[in-house]
Amino acid sequence: MKKLLFTLLLAALFLAGCDRQERAGLVFSVGGAPAELAAWQDLVDEFRQVSGIEVELLRQPAETGQQRQGLILALKAELPTPDVFLMDVGWIGLFAASGWLEPLGDFDRSPFFEEVVERVDVHEGELIALPVYMDGGLLYYRRDLLALAGRDAPPETWKELLEDAVSLLPAMRAENPNFYGFVWQGAQYEGLITSFLEFAGSEGGFVLRDGRILLDVPANRAALRLMRDLIRNRVSPPSVYTEMREEEVRLFFQRGDALFARNWPYAWRLHQQPDSPIARRIGIAAPPGPTAEERVSTLGGWHIGVSRFSQRKEEAMEFVRFVTSREAQRRMVLALGWNPGRRDLYDDPRVLEEMPNLAELKEVFEKARARPAIPYYPQVSEIAQRHLNAALAGRVTPEMALQQAEEEIAALMARYGM
């Protein structure tokens, strides 16, 4: 009996002891994009020195879908933490419409990319988020190999990309049987949508017309056919549609196993590390398009927002101000090779010295294409991912895939009364 009581007591103690530990300060949730965490830690340390406010970094999985799910759980439960978090541009609409974001109040929006802020960060007239860094899809290419083929400029259309790859592949494969022409994000996840939008160009993508989202349009059909054929003709490896997410693409390209890769700007620094076999042999460019005029880069990037359920909103606002300040942004740019959310850094001499390609990127971002800012975008994306991936796997024809996705999205919108 005593033993039992003892056990019970122990159990009770355990439970009491595990009760929510009071966090010492702000809790800031960030995704695990490469090398990000150490730089954030430095920034947070500096913030503590400046303001006296402690910030705990809460590390999240890098994959956007999993990160979103974790935040949705915390916010739907109205947990007081995390107080501040980074959001993928794709889910700000959902978070805002669910009433989870605290309005940021008066902020000078002029130093930021105003079109992006207007489109993504404003909900019912209130500013609810700010860009911390910008992303746009880029084409990475092997300068050394293209030169070998007598090409001095990267391809501007998908057709040119294909020609370059086809002309180089036989020679490369003779040396390295694992060599491929082009690797890109094709697994069934959000990244597939971002590469699809670039394949489709400015005439395709999610076409909004008469309150419907159209997918089965000529540009999309051509794009999906091209994507499937790249895999079918072994210009892209078959693992594109099963394994390829950002990091798998980066590792594949970094091993020296591909001529072209589609990735976000973060990969640049990592590719250029001294121990990387492709260091100093690569270049970046805006992604090709169906024609040179139809080229688009998918707008990505992470925006910072404050939870409506935070109990430290004042401190959280101060942190937001700090993170989006010119100084802090410059530090992050220099430390990580990021593309700042502030437009005024793209002309900053010190930054340009470190990152000469930033001027070019500014143009890419200004023209970058946003995904629809609708609250049910995650569901729309899930549907599109599933059907696009099925077409890549050869389970259905591209036409069927687009048609079915379009119908399912229409049914979804009808269900939500949209």
Next chain:
Amino acid sequence: MSEERVQRILLYCGVTGAVLFCLAPFGYMVLTGLSLRPDFLRPEIPLTLTALNFGTVLTDPSLHFLAYLRNSLVVSAVSATVAVLVASLAAYALTRLEAPGKLLILFFILGVSLFPQVSLVSWLYKFMATLGWINTLQALVLPYVAWTLPLAVWILYSYFTQIPRDLDRAALVDGCTRLQVLFRVVLPVAAPGVFSTFLLAFIFAFNEFLFALMLTADYTARTVPVGIALFEGRHGELPWGEIMAAATVATLPVVLLTLVYQRRIVQGLTRGAVKG
């Protein structure tokens, strides 16, 4: 005679096959954890052994791996203990007190294990959110207890029926209360069964995934299976070496438990399931 021989050969082939199938993935996991590069199976890449991955997993605070492991151990131990206690009360009532509708209750308890986890998870989430318990260990302990109770009740029920009732009658005559009889007489006699039940409940809780995925948000309560499923390397890359090192360490407790107590586990499993 020849049939005997064929049988022997078949037997040993089967045994070797089974052992290989069970252990090979395990060996691959350990080896990848110890290898400098995860692609060591490619012919051009040499296998270099290193303790680096294990070191990183065990010491890097930003990976929170030890926190996951601690959460898993605490949650499993507490929920297994509570499950055994609650189940032994029920099993005692069902074997000794001739509770009305005994069979119905037993089958009802078993029927509960029919429900798919995914049909419970949203309301568990709502409960825990109302209590402010999302992302705490108790948010996992409570459902785990409920989840392992059916099995625990059935195993203990079958053990308790085998204990002669004269034993507890004698204790009752001596003036013990029912509760005292249960804890002083029945449980000690059924100790092996109680232990088996505890082990099984522990392993079930240790392995659970969906509840842990939905009810925890970060390392303060996240358990090993979820931690490993969502594992990210220190620099965000896909760190197969570290994942496999973490997997090796994570499975160590349950593997040791099963190896040391395999007889108990087998007994428990077979009782609970087959006596139905």
Next chain:
Amino acid sequence: MSTESNNSAADRLPPRERREALAFLLPVALFLGGLVLVPVLGTLLDSLHRDVTFLPRSFIGLENYRALSADPAFWASVRFTLVFVLVSVPLQVVLGLLIALVLNEGFAGRALLRACVLIPWAVPAAVSGRVFELIYNYSYGAANWLIQLVHPGAGPVNWLGTELGALAAVVVADTYKTTPFAALLLLAGLSAIPEDLYGQARIDRATFLQRFFRITLPLLKPVLVVTLIFRTIDALRVFDVIFVLTGGGPGGATSALSIYGFRYYAAGDFGYASAVSVILFFISLTLVVGYASLGGFGREAR
């Protein structure tokens, strides 16, 4: 199960004891009622609502079910789930039976084998799922290494790339994890068969197969049905292995019902996800009732 005392005992039970019995059963009732039954009923209720994070909650009757019935992705999930059960459960039970038969023989190293078989069962499915993910890796996984070892020159296989391949991959990973459980249940059934039955058969010079089909199998039937029920329930709600291994891909080809429902929970659509869960539950119930009547249960096995 032995009902070792006469049933009239309950009637003779003094009221105090009756109260005591209820008190002893109370904790179980609280746990199962509060944490299983209420959530299940709640889910049933939710499934009749539009319950999305960004819209006001409203009662919509069977609208979610109607939408589900028109959703091809839902039907694909139902189909996959049933195929998965039909392929994996028989495979696991047959393999489990083989292992049980072997374990039931007296031979050196029996304890070792039993221990080895237990390991995959004890390891979390999420963990073994990740190991299989690496095994199936296109560029450097063990499966392609093995293929090239056996058949040099064969190109690497994209294991998770086709519907069939992904199904097979998931089935193998799930079988790895769950066969031991089936084996142990069956082993218990085997060891309960009296040895002298076999002795008599040996005298009659029955072959091994004859003994198996005439003695072992009929006597094992109740346990076999129990094993089938357990495995079927478990296979119907398969989640961890698929979540880790394929995430439901390629193109939704391995999106089991649990995964399909979970995706909607994770996106914040609780009503629709609840409807999926309710349907999954009714599928389980139907199959189990079917098995139980097949196995002649209800007339108190053994």
